[in-house]
Amino acid sequence: MLPRLKKRGEFVRATNSGLHASAPGLVLQAYKRDEPADSVTPARVGFTTSKKVGNAVARNRARRRLRVLAEAVLGPKARPGLDYVLVGRTATIDRPFADLILDLERVVDQVHSGRAKPRRPRRPRGQAPAKPA
């Protein structure tokens, strides 16, 4: 079983500074930890299911499916030194499991090959968009 992300700061770091890739059934965020090359720790994984997914029962179900999914796909494919965050969507609950596996394999490949992009910076609420110079 992969080690889990547990602190809020680790999740925020992956969201703000990590790479993002999305699929119909889920969203993947990945952050490469700043570690010396000779002491790289194993990959870690965390799960986020917000209220957008549904009530507590729906969120629990989405997170459980993501957890099994992570063991099946990230178990063999995860790279040491990375923090993976799987974000649940509404479709995570009803999408066939085989499709979810394909979704996750695709986004993991995107992240590993560098084709994923960092998150578009969001302006703080209440501020006007910055005008291009």
Added chain:
RNA sequence: UCAGGUGGUCGGGCGACCGCGCCAGGUUUUCGAACCUGGGGAGGAAAGUCCGGGCUUCACGGAAACACGGUGCCGGCUAACGGCCGGCGAGGGCGACCUCAGGGAAAGUGCCACAGAAAGCAAACCGCCUCGGAUUUGAUUCGAGGUAAGGGUGAAAGGGUGGGGUAAGAGCCCACCGCGGCGCUGGUAACAGCGCUGGCAUUGUAAACCCCACCGGAAGCAAGACCAGGUAGGAACGACCGUCGAUCCCAGCUGCAAAGCUUUCGAGCCGCGCACGGGAUGCGGCAAGCCCCGUUUUCGGGCCGUCGUUCGGGUAGGUCGCAACGAGGCAGUUGGGUAACCACUGCCCCAGAUGAAUGGUCGCCUCCCCACAAUUCCCCGUUUCGGCGGAGAAGUUUAUGGGGGACAGAACCCGGCUUACAGACCGCCUGACCGG
């Protein structure tokens, strides 16, 4: 059989593979843990967080009062409750049954739109009746008075219905009903029944203020305790206050006196100590600290006041609380009670996570819905009377395919309430129809 009422139970089942966290025992151990075996692992509402408790901290002399909030027919049950049970009253339903914040309106204040002549000190718009006058008989009209039976307005017109009575009317009188008072009877009581009596006087509204009775100290497991870490027990300004300076003081009380007592001190406590050049600031010791520095420790050195305003920075990591012998659960042809509930007997120990375990995937079955085919029935056309074609209905049986199975996730723990909920099952009762 149909329609309905009410109480209760359940909330998909089985299997395969792969997993999660907890407890107990065992083995290994590099003391971090790993592995094996066994046990148990979401709900009827775990939800909303609306009441009542346990528990914790704070406050507080017992207590009482004010304010504020809550409750509000009677009796019982309960640890307690705004809960439950049984009664009473009022309203609804043919009925089973359902609903009700259901104390006080002769303590006081307020309010009652619109319509209407008049709305709580009642009231004369139309009408009705009597008397008088005028005009031309019928009749019309003017004036004075009586009248709440009729019309009209309104949610409501100052008891209701009927009779007597009267110029017309009126509780003016009578009967019944309603209402108030008193008495008797039944009931623990709410209340009910009966009798006498009064005279219709007392409009409604208290989820309007209010009055009365009873209840309530506050905040909550991020309570609270311990440990680890930690740059910041932060900063600025102002006031008080202390130091330098300025300045001020070297005293007061008792006593004849000797003397004694009191008075000071920057900050936790204790002790010492000060007078002609001294003091207000001194010296020593002990103790505490989420403080800082040095060098890891022993240790050494430094630091520290109060109040107010403003501005920040960081954090919520671990263990305990906390997984339970408890207002505990299950069972009973047991006993008491109409019941809620209580007693007794037997058995059981029954989730404990913390980015948050209690599951994921697949197959079969089950229940419901839909489509299509076969099946049955009816209608139309045609016929060589065997059928054929078209259109429709039934949903019985069978097969195939597709879809659906609700509301919802423990977070310190109990007792309730409220709200959400596909569907299934059981008991009792009511009404209608049919049969005996």
